[in-house]
Amino acid sequence: MTAAEVCAAMEAGFRAAFPAARFVRVPMADGGEGTLRSLVDARAGRIERVTVTGPLGRPVEAELGLLPDGVAVVEMASASGLGLVPPFERDPRVTTTRGTGELVLAALERGVRSLILAIGGSATNDAGAGFAQALGFKLLDAEGRELPSGGAALARLHRIDASGADPRLAGLAINVACDVDNPLCGPAGASAVYGPQKGASPGVVAELDAALAHFAIVVRRDLGRDVAGVPGSGAAGGLGAGLLAFTDAELRRGVQIVIDEARLVDAVAGADLVVTGEGRVDGQTRRGKTPFGVAQIARAAGVPVIAVAGCLGDGADTLADVFGAVIPIVDRLAPLDEVLAAGPVNVERTCREVGRLLRLGGFGR
Known part of the structure; x- marks a missing residue:
């Protein structure tokens, strides 16, 4: 999935829980492909x-x-x-x-x-x-x-x-x-x-x-x-x-170049929640990867941030100081090609369920 496709799937999921919310999509990358x-x-x-x-x-x-x-x-x-x-x-x-x-x-x-x-x-x-x-x-x-x-x-x-x-x-x-x-x-x-x-x-x-x-x-x-x-x-x-x-x-x-060019700081200002992610969140995420850069901007603005990941790797449990929560999207064991093909559906479903949990906790009221 491209970053824009992930943003669209995230929004679709959260909109099911917060239909009246205003969503701002900012496709991100860290200098690699994409x-x-x-x-x-x-x-x-x-x-x-x-x-x-x-x-x-x-x-x-x-x-x-x-x-x-x-x-x-x-x-x-x-x-x-x-x-x-x-x-x-x-x-x-x-x-x-x-x-x-x-x-x-x-x-x-x-x-x-x-x-x-x-x-x-x-x-x-x-x-x-x-x-x-x-x-x-x-x-x-x-x-x-x-x-x-x-x-x-x-x-x-x-x-x-x-x-x-x-x-x-x-x-x-x-x-x-x-x-x-x-x-x-x-x-x-x-x-x-x-x-x-x-x-x-x-x-x-x-x-x-x-x-x-x-x-x-x-x-x-x-x-x-x-x-x-x-x-x-x-x-x-x-x-x-x-x-x-x-x-x-x-x-x-x-990631800093993309943050600057995409005007991420302006987009985050005044937000209630920031959602980011990558294919695998692990200990390397802290070393300049996209979600870490996004999280730094969100935290500087006092906005909670959630990471949605294709999967979790070694060291993901060390990132509690970076993200409020890290949520993997895969819902069942399956061959890699099936998991990749289901990416948009899995992202949307995961964000929908996260949104419902937030509503249970009183978020957005």
Whole structure:
């Protein structure tokens, strides 16, 4: 379910208990997949489809979000995401972020001066090399030839030529929605932590980690920017580092960007109840996930908050200081595909029953 679909199901359930209430829907996300759709839904924007280079070099149809105030939204997963690569073709030595750079070019061509870039769900480990090449940077080997796509090629990076970079980048404000704080290299870096899920064997992880370390050295020498140790530089296969190297981007917590852009603080002011949720509420929810960000805003406004979850995981019982209650929606044991298909019904039913309990307690009278 998209965030907007969850909001609609929640409202339908609670409206059965409180038919005269006023409901305000604010679709939310935290910088991962779904961020573009949430922002477009929350701000009444629009989506345009753009053909770009996919992570394996084949054309893909990606989405570009355009908000009413001239802000563009780019979701990396739409152009360079792991979901675009079949499991048997996953190889972060060769996958590229070029398509994400091409989406930024498309935004520039539409005259935007501010960009939100959500970088979750990548299939890549190239430190934004393809992104930079799409925007006019030249990444050259010792013989002056342009590097091919992929993270492994960065081991041969000799020089970065920024003379052909798109001049419009200089005036583009880029807010990067990033929900991890990994450095570029090392045991907590991009290759070691996220490389295996992208198809990297232990040997390939070591190869890519060394290539990224070399990339950081060349960036510091040629661009004067030290990116390796910055928290979040290892996000999206090192795209976090690439954005810091090639643009004036700012890495921010994804949920905070969405909170700001969706005007959540204004929506919560004066509310009697806030309801939020995610697929699984567990101990990780506290680490910058959407429901935690929403709960912080609600609590600051003195509004009680309930979380509705697809299921509960380890550590969910430690969140009593975050939510007034956490309610799972699944009503019976069933195969995963059945549970997913029943999501709208389960959300609506759960919120209806929560609403009835609240009425029993005198809420809303």
